[in-house]
Amino acid sequence: MEDxxxxxxxxxxxxxxxxxxxxxxxxxxxxxxxxxxxxGLIFIALIDTxxxxxxxxxxxxxxxxxxxxxxxxKAKKQ
Amino acid sequence: MxxxxxxxxxxxxxxxxxxxxxxxxxxxxxxxxxxxxxTGRSKERLEETFKxxxxxxxxxxxxxxxxxxxxxxxxxxxxxLDGIVHCAGxxxxxxxxxxxxxxxxxxxxxxxxxxxxxxAQISRKKKLKKxxxxxxxxxxxxxHPHKGGALYSGSKAALESFSKVIVLEFSYLKxxxxxxxxxxxxxxxxxxxxxxGTKEQxxxxxxxxPLGVGLPEDVxxxxxxxxxxxxRWMTGQTITLDGGFLLGDx
Ligand SMILES: NC(=O)c1ccc[n+]([C@@H]2O[C@H](COP(=O)([O-])OP(=O)(O)OC[C@H]3O[C@@H](n4cnc5c(N)ncnc54)[C@H](OP(=O)(O)O)[C@@H]3O)[C@@H](O)[C@H]2O)c1
Numbered sequence: 001m002e003d004x005x006x007x008x009x010x011x012x013x014x015x016x017x018x019x020x021x022x023x024x025x026x027x028x029x030x031x032x033x034x035x036x037x038x039x040g041l042i043f044i045a046l047i048d049t050x051x052x053x054x055x056x057x058x059x060x061x062x063x064x065x066x067x068x069x070x071x072x073x074k075a076k077k078q
Numbered sequence: 079m080x081x082x083x084x085x086x087x088x089x090x091x092x093x094x095x096x097x098x099x100x101x102x103x104x105x106x107x108x109x110x111x112x113x114x115x116x117t118g119r120s121k122e123r124l125e126e127t128f129k130x131x132x133x134x135x136x137x138x139x140x141x142x143x144x145x146x147x148x149x150x151x152x153x154x155x156x157x158x159l160d161g162i163v164h165c166a167g168x169x170x171x172x173x174x175x176x177x178x179x180x181x182x183x184x185x186x187x188x189x190x191x192x193x194x195x196x197x198a199q200i201s202r203k204k205k206l207k208k209x210x211x212x213x214x215x216x217x218x219x220x221x222h223p224h225k226g227g228a229l230y231s232g233s234k235a236a237l238e239s240f241s242k243v244i245v246l247e248f249s250y251l252k253x254x255x256x257x258x259x260x261x262x263x264x265x266x267x268x269x270x271x272x273x274x275g276t277k278e279q280x281x282x283x284x285x286x287x288p289l290g291v292g293l294p295e296d297v298x299x300x301x302x303x304x305x306x307x308x309x310r311w312m313t314g315q316t317i318t319l320d321g322g323f324l325l326g327d328x
Contacts, residue, residue, distance in 0.1 A: 014175075037279050038173070041226045044274070045176035056273040 001051070001077050004070045011066075014046050015039070025067040043069075053077055082307040086111035090161035090305060093143065093196070096123035098265025099215055100165030102294030103301045105130050110302050112161070117141050117152060143192040153199040159206060161305040163213045164193045164237075169267055171226035171274050182229060189233035194240060206248065212255040213304045214241050215297070218320055220259060234259075238316055245314040254313040256304050261320035263292040288322035296321075 008023045017034055029035065029043075040060055047053050053076045063069040090107050094100030096118025104116045108131045115137040118124040128138045139155055141148040143166055168188045172181055193214065200206055216234045223231035237257065244255040262268060262283065268291075272280045284291050300317055303309050322328065 038225045041171055041274070042173050042175065045173050049176045049178065057279075058273055058277070 001074050004067065007070050007073070008066060010050060011043075011046065014050075015042055023066055025065065025070070027066050028064050029066055029069070030061070030064075047073055051077060082310070083303070084111045085161075085302065085306055088112045088160035088305065089115065089157055090163065091115045091117070091156060091159050092163045092165060093117050093192075094165030094167060094215070095127050095138075096120045098165075098267055099260070099263060099294050099297050100163065101127045101130075102298040103163050103165060106295065106298035106302050107161075107163075107305060108132065108134060108136065110306070112305070115139065115156065115159075117143075118166075143196065144187050146195070149192065149195055150199060153196070153203055153205065156200065156203075156205050158204075159200065159210055161211045161213070162196070162200070162206075163215070163301055163305070164196070165215045166192060167215060167267075169230050169271055171224075171271075172229055173226050174228050177228060185229035185233050186236075189230070190236050190240070193237060197240075197244065201248070206251060206253060208251050208253075209307075209310070210251065210253045211305045211309070212241070212244055212253065213301050214238070214255070214257040216257040216259040216316060218259050218261045218318060218324060220316075222324065241316075242314045254304075254310070256309070256312060256314070257316040258297055258300050258304070259316050259318045259320075260292055260297055261287070261323045263294060263297055265294060286323055286327075287320070288325070288328045290321055292319060292321055 004025050012018050012020045012023060040057060044055055047055055051073055053073050055072060059072060063072060085107055090112045092100050092104040092114055095104045095116035104114045104127055108114050113134040113136055116124060116127055117139045119142050121140050124138050139152050141152040143149050170185055214237050216238050219227050219231040220234035220238050241255045241257050297319060300319060
């Protein structure tokens, strides 16, 4: 799987509510301004579409940072 | 028996009977006197439902209804029917931006196409009796959609339309068709929906129900009414079951 910076770039590009440069590996994305359950759904759908990995809401909530999320996707990809 | 509130002498097919609402409808219809034929994909769970049927001459038929061959076989094995309850369904929230043909096909196949194909085959094979009653398990989200509901809400709205077409096309048989639009009901699907969001979101949602969320028997009681002759002049309608949710703040 691609590295975390590519992963971040993809999220920033695909999700209109998130601007370029807003995310770092250590960003706690659920504490970002504008976080909503809809954004949660969009994260899940983006990961489903781009990486063919299904994560659920509970797994998303258990990830504090973008790095955690990346690790979950990467682990499931293997 | 002089009251029409029973299902004696009726043969009723229930799809999605291996779980949740369909399972409870099969059990309740049987308790009210019907012979039920249950279908689902999971052999184990269908058997569990079958064991809960206490009386009468019942049947169970395994079928993945997305498989045309299995659907046809199911219809071949059916007797003539006085009632059909369509409970097979899936819920997959997905935002518009990421929809693909594959996602659309998946939900519309299970929530819409198989209901149409079943009705097509059953009627063509002349297994729909005069005065038969058809019941669809719809959702309040057909008329009150939610974000991420393009697939699910859309498929249920389509189903509610289809129910009305049945009334028109089978009027010569006096077939009735109605929908039950439920809000949140505690079933395995509920657990799945909870996983798509979070427990907190679900708790927040559930707090908006004056009567709390529904149980499968809350839906099956309404289904029994729709299947019985007590509702013989009711057709083309949707009964909303929401524990007061749509009324607004309380
Ligand atoms: N629970 C709610 O809050 C709620 C609210 C409104 C409307 N509804 C509707 O009520 C219906 C039943 O819901 P539920 O909560 O009881 O769901 P559930 O517990 O998940 O049960 C769904 C049923 O559909 C069957 N099914 C799914 N795909 C199928 C396929 N390809 N072929 C044959 N059967 C298939 C399943 O069979 P297997 O398990 O054997 O695979 C299972 O018996 C659904 O149409 C749902 O949309 C539910």
